[in-house]
Amino acid sequence: MPITIDIMENPFLRDIFKRGEEKGGKQGEITLLRRMLEKTFGTLPDWAVRKLEAADLATLESWGLRLLELGSLEEVMQ
Secondary structure (H helix, E strand, O other), X not given: XXXXXXXXXXXXXXXXXXXXXXHHHHHHHHHHHHHHHHHHHOOOOHHHHHHHHHOOHHHHHHHHHHHOOOOOHHHHOO
């Protein structure tokens, strides 16, 4: 008979799972936003790449929405 473990019921495993989920979500958001910015503005300057890597998930999502409305890289990444 197989043993079933719900990792969400184990605080240690739940924390590891959530951290991995957040990290993966952020990296995916960075990759997508970087591609969109490069498609719109060309090769990104170093300052923009550093800002992308340092931003939290909420900021990345905000920049993604702003990209649809604003005309310059500086405006998007304020």
